[in-house]
Amino acid sequence: MFGLASPKKLRALGVVGMNKRNVHYIARNNPRHLYPNVDDKYQTKILCAAHNIAVPKLLGACRSQGHINELKDFFSTHQQFVIKPAKGSGGKGILVIVGRQGDDYLKPSGQRITHEQLCRHTSNILSGLFSLGGKPDVALVEALVEFTDDFKGFSYEGVPDVRVIVYRGFPVLAMTRLSTHESDGKANLHQGAVGVGIDIATGKALRAVQHDRPISLHPDTKVELSQLKIPHWRQLMVLAAQGFEVSEMGYLGVDIVLDRQRGPLLLELNARPGLAIQMANGIGLRPRLDFIETLSTGLHAEARVDTVVQAFK
Amino acid sequence: MSVSSKHQIEILVAILTIIGLGAAIYKHTVLGFPLLASEKETVWQLEAKVTFDADGGPVKLNVNFPDENPKRKIVFSDRIAPGFQFREIDEQGVHLGQWSADQASGPQVIYTRSESYFSESASPKFKPIRQEALLELTEAQELMVDALIADVDRDSNINAVLAVLQLLNRVGDERVDLLSRDFHGVEQRNRLAGQLLLAAGYSVRVMSGIYLEDKARSQSIHHFLEVQLEQKSTLLDTREISLVPWDRVILLRQGNEPLIEVFGGSNSEISYATTKVQRAAFTSAVNSAAHSDNPLIDFSIYSLPLSEQNTFKLLLVIPLGALVVVILRNLVGIRTSGTFMPVLIALTFLQTSLLTGLMLFIVVVGIGLILRSYLSRLNLLLVPRIASVLVFVIIIYAAIGIMSSKLGWQAGLKVTFFPMIILSWTIERMSILWDEEGGHEVMVQGGGSLLTASVAYLLMSNPYVADTVFLYPELLLVLLAIIISIGSYSGYRLSDLVRFAPMERY
Numbered sequence: 001m002f003g004l005a006s007p008k009k010l011r012a013l014g015v016v017g018m019n020k021r022n023v024h025y026i027a028r029n030n031p032r033h034l035y036p037n038v039d040d041k042y043q044t045k046i047l048c049a050a051h052n053i054a055v056p057k058l059l060g061a062c063r064s065q066g067h068i069n070e071l072k073d074f075f076s077t078h079q080q081f082v083i084k085p086a087k088g089s090g091g092k093g094i095l096v097i098v099g100r101q102g103d104d105y106l107k108p109s110g111q112r113i114t115h116e117q118l119c120r121h122t123s124n125i126l127s128g129l130f131s132l133g134g135k136p137d138v139a140l141v142e143a144l145v146e147f148t149d150d151f152k153g154f155s156y157e158g159v160p161d162v163r164v165i166v167y168r169g170f171p172v173l174a175m176t177r178l179s180t181h182e183s184d185g186k187a188n189l190h191q192g193a194v195g196v197g198i199d200i201a202t203g204k205a206l207r208a209v210q211h212d213r214p215i216s217l218h219p220d221t222k223v224e225l226s227q228l229k230i231p232h233w234r235q236l237m238v239l240a241a242q243g244f245e246v247s248e249m250g251y252l253g254v255d256i257v258l259d260r261q262r263g264p265l266l267l268e269l270n271a272r273p274g275l276a277i278q279m280a281n282g283i284g285l286r287p288r289l290d291f292i293e294t295l296s297t298g299l300h301a302e303a304r305v306d307t308v309v310q311a312f313k
Numbered sequence: 314m315s316v317s318s319k320h321q322i323e324i325l326v327a328i329l330t331i332i333g334l335g336a337a338i339y340k341h342t343v344l345g346f347p348l349l350a351s352e353k354e355t356v357w358q359l360e361a362k363v364t365f366d367a368d369g370g371p372v373k374l375n376v377n378f379p380d381e382n383p384k385r386k387i388v389f390s391d392r393i394a395p396g397f398q399f400r401e402i403d404e405q406g407v408h409l410g411q412w413s414a415d416q417a418s419g420p421q422v423i424y425t426r427s428e429s430y431f432s433e434s435a436s437p438k439f440k441p442i443r444q445e446a447l448l449e450l451t452e453a454q455e456l457m458v459d460a461l462i463a464d465v466d467r468d469s470n471i472n473a474v475l476a477v478l479q480l481l482n483r484v485g486d487e488r489v490d491l492l493s494r495d496f497h498g499v500e501q502r503n504r505l506a507g508q509l510l511l512a513a514g515y516s517v518r519v520m521s522g523i524y525l526e527d528k529a530r531s532q533s534i535h536h537f538l539e540v541q542l543e544q545k546s547t548l549l550d551t552r553e554i555s556l557v558p559w560d561r562v563i564l565l566r567q568g569n570e571p572l573i574e575v576f577g578g579s580n581s582e583i584s585y586a587t588t589k590v591q592r593a594a595f596t597s598a599v600n601s602a603a604h605s606d607n608p609l610i611d612f613s614i615y616s617l618p619l620s621e622q623n624t625f626k627l628l629l630v631i632p633l634g635a636l637v638v639v640i641l642r643n644l645v646g647i648r649t650s651g652t653f654m655p656v657l658i659a660l661t662f663l664q665t666s667l668l669t670g671l672m673l674f675i676v677v678v679g680i681g682l683i684l685r686s687y688l689s690r691l692n693l694l695l696v697p698r699i700a701s702v703l704v705f706v707i708i709i710y711a712a713i714g715i716m717s718s719k720l721g722w723q724a725g726l727k728v729t730f731f732p733m734i735i736l737s738w739t740i741e742r743m744s745i746l747w748d749e750e751g752g753h754e755v756m757v758q759g760g761g762s763l764l765t766a767s768v769a770y771l772l773m774s775n776p777y778v779a780d781t782v783f784l785y786p787e788l789l790l791v792l793l794a795i796i797i798s799i800g801s802y803s804g805y806r807l808s809d810l811v812r813f814a815p816m817e818r819y
Contacts, residue, residue, distance in 0.1 A: 017804065020804070
């Protein structure tokens, strides 16, 4: 039928639906008590450090209103940084500073903000303005990622990232999320970012979707999306696989950015990764998840990546 | 999910379904609950008044109570007999009410009253008649009877029986005249008719009772014959020579039992009055079950005062709204703003009606979102922000109320039925959604919420549905079973099928 897939065919393709994801994969593999590992970015940072995982460098954390008085001294040595809420969602409350001008700070748009404005923003983060449910939060200060130029032309106005679904430590599907004019520079598929499926074995683009519908050209830059190839792919896969050790979550979304100098950095973890990645790849999750379930656990990250590169060639 | 938890769910669902459906079926078939609460039913009030003069010593009064009739359900009974003790006894299969007092003198009056209705589902139990003689006949009379019945066919159908009764109406037949002379009076004549049937080989006994008539006082006792043909009891009026439906009469005695017996008194008299009352069918069923101390009814919402019952009537439909939410979210895949917010909105629609409700909701939330967008720029903390939205909502309520009143649109005043805290949260959530995901997502979720609320409203406002859950609250267990099974459903949602449609074409 037009516009409606037959359940039989989807099942044959191994497409995982929302109920299946929630009941079988998330509920069975992600214990409740582990959620803070991924929902609290401060917690994630600490765990990453303990596992020697490359992340954007944490410059400091501001935990109480009293700390705000020390910000002036603290920032005197930093030119570029990002302030973000530890429990924020959807990119809310992230303040990017790309330079200084006297005592003022510069945003990427060139807009100046004063030290008082920056302090108030930090204070708002602490009092929970951006956190889920308005709970008191911690403000993280991170070093600014110097994004690689490899995505030039593939992304419009924003920073692309790579989302990898990691099942029991094995990367199973990957896609890169390219911002568009419509998504307002954000790599958020709901807002109109483009998702490009990436071959687990090679790092080469497979298919692309925007708003859950297939496309082949980037809507703004008109670049052929199938030309995309992610650099440092092997390294990126290993990093994604290590997300499992960090979070202990069996069904995990790992978000990775590419730094010009440091290579792949783990940006965020997600306990409820979306399903659009199947469309971006043109591959159902089910056969791969089933395959992973037959594998023995206890392999280290490199071996796990070798396994999936072999299996999903 | 492990196999055992899947098993557990299956077993749980099966148990809940069996208990829920079982109880409902039991209530319908055995207790005579109607399918719909709106069904009306006729209830008959029967009042017996006994008068007698007490001699001054101990008194005992036996009154023959209406015979057991499976079709007839007693809803309610009471007695007024100051100074007397009452108990119900069974004496050789005869149902008696017995009043007794250690001492009584002078004229006494005792009332006993019952309300009953006739259920259509139950059929009278067939109890073979213990045949006894109806009349003592002389040899000559017996010969006449035998001669009379020799004229008719003895078939085991009702026409043959009626033909026998017709014999007594023969004009100019000497035998009939003679018998009628010997047995005159309605009761004797009825017995004579019975005797003819008996002689013709039918199974027969005499019954007395009263016809059910509206507002009939001092009802006279009628005499009937019960004839059994092929395992089926039929009631006959021998004067009219016609069949009497079992639900047109209340039978007071059978055979030779006395209607009333007084020990220690004299001049006893009993009179009957009947009245017809119309009322909701389920009331009778509930009262009848309560009358027989049925625990299923004793410990149910029907034991609550009427006003509380009405509260529960409203509460009982809420699970239906929850079911709609579960189905639309997990099977269809509609996104709503706030999980059960649509149910609360649907409850409001019950007060405002659907169209008015939808209009008011859109106006309040729309204006709220515009005001809230200003708050976004102020960077307020969460609680003060929602508190401000709450104040906005109250102001919007007041404005709508005043304006609609000025414009003469009374329906607008119903805006106050909307739960304001819920609306405040809805505005807050939608506003955040607008910032984070854009206006499109707000429309999707807002529309989804209203669609869900409308479907829930249509279900909850349906009188048949509401009546059914009120009459059979145990069906909520079945509903729970459905919700639990949907909870473990891991197949595709309708929205998955739309979303992943391009996968098919790859």
